[in-house]
Amino acid sequence: MICYGVWSFFHAKSDEEEMTGMEMKLSAKATNGMTSVFLSALGLLLLLDLAGDATEVLTVLFVTRFGDAFLVFIATVIALIAATAVETTIGNRLSRILSATRIRVFSSLLFLVIGTTAVLSAVLHF
Secondary structure (H helix, E strand, C coil): CHHHHHHHHHHCCCCCCCCCHHHHHHHHHHCCCHHHHHHHHHHHHHHHHCCCCHHHHHHHHHHHHHCCHHHHHHHHHHHHHHHHHHHHHHHHHHHHHCCHHHHHHHHHHHHHHHHHHHHHHHHHCC
């Protein structure tokens, strides 16, 4: 997380920064249709979910505890939809208030803080 925070602070471009002609064409093509946005978000979220997280562990635990896999599946889907709705709403509001550069700096600092906290807690518990 620390490395990603440093990388995103120094190397990631924001929308406000200058884009080349090819990047402008690709950006315009990507934002043309709702289908493109939907498929991009769906594909990226599916790819990221394959990495595994606490959600998968909790889902397995709930299925083993309650036994009704379909009910746990429906509850998990509703919970993920609700969480995504909250995240999307917050992102939409932040984009109206803050510039892309400020959001990039804030997220970089947040990754640095989380990564440093994780490293320090691991080192101090040994």
